[in-house]
Amino acid sequence: DTEVTQTPKHLVMGMTNKKSLKCEQHMGHRAMYWYKQKAKKPPELMFVYSYEKLSINESVPSRFSPECPNSSLLNLHLHALQPEDSALYLCASSPWGDSNQPQHFGDGTRLSIL
Amino acid sequence: AQSVTQLDSQVPVFEEAPVELRCNYSSSVSVYLFWYVQYPNQGLQLLLKYLSGSTLVKGINGFEAEFNKSQTSFHLRKPSVHISDTAEYFCAVSERTGANNLFFGTGTRLTVIP
Numbered sequence: 001d002t003e004v005t006q007t008p009k010h011l012v013m014g015m016t017n018k019k020s021l022k023c024e025q026h027m028g029h030r031a032m033y034w035y036k037q038k039a040k041k042p043p044e045l046m047f048v049y050s051y052e053k054l055s056i057n058e059s060v061p062s063r064f065s066p067e068c069p070n071s072s073l074l075n076l077h078l079h080a081l082q083p084e085d086s087a088l089y090l091c092a093s094s095p096w097g098d099s100n101q102p103q104h105f106g107d108g109t110r111l112s113i114l
Numbered sequence: 115a116q117s118v119t120q121l122d123s124q125v126p127v128f129e130e131a132p133v134e135l136r137c138n139y140s141s142s143v144s145v146y147l148f149w150y151v152q153y154p155n156q157g158l159q160l161l162l163k164y165l166s167g168s169t170l171v172k173g174i175n176g177f178e179a180e181f182n183k184s185q186t187s188f189h190l191r192k193p194s195v196h197i198s199d200t201a202e203y204f205c206a207v208s209e210r211t212g213a214n215n216l217f218f219g220t221g222t223r224l225t226v227i228p
Binding site for chain 1: 150
């Protein structure tokens with residue numbers, strides 16, 4: 001069983017919809033991450049939160065808006081997405097933001113944009 | 115800047131045979147090295163990591179990897195594979211002095227044939 005829980009597992013939305021992806025961990029980790037993974041490709045980092053503050057934004061379009069309400073929760077708000085945004089969105093966490101710490105991944109939300 | 119090369123996109127191997135998945139990296143700074151496995155419809159799971167010390171590291175599920183600094187390689191090996199090892203395997207690096215920004219290779223699909 002994964003210790004990082006992502007909901008929903010699947011999401012289908014139109015280009016004009018607004019939806020949110022949710023990620024939760026109860027391991028006491030203080031760094032959390034969003035990745036985007038296209039089919040048959042490696043994950044690509046989107047955002048990093050460290051101690052509930054956004055520390056890395058990898059030039060992600062503004063139609064993706066992250067939020068970290070507390071140390072256990074990470075949201076990704078979606079608005080006006082494009083068909084090319086269809087992908088698996090993975091959340092991960094680590095004890096804090098040091099680069100020697102493995103990241104723990106959730107099972108992802110598979111997003112389809114109509 | 116760093117790059118990770120996994121030359122073999124697909125590796126078929128018979129059950130109980132040995133396997134080696136190759137990973138080479140390039141970086142202008144020192145890095146930490148990781149191998150992750152992704153089973154179908156799941157997130158990524160850490161197999162093993164090299165931080166420092168002994169260049170031979172052992173991980174979960176009988177996997178091991180050897181860090182070779184002169185060849186900038188971190189190949190993954192298992193002496194006898196099982197059907198359950200069928201999955202996608204990603205090699206990843208993070209900069210020692212940077213944030214926990216994982217950079218993944220393109221992945222190797224391991225298929226174990228009964």
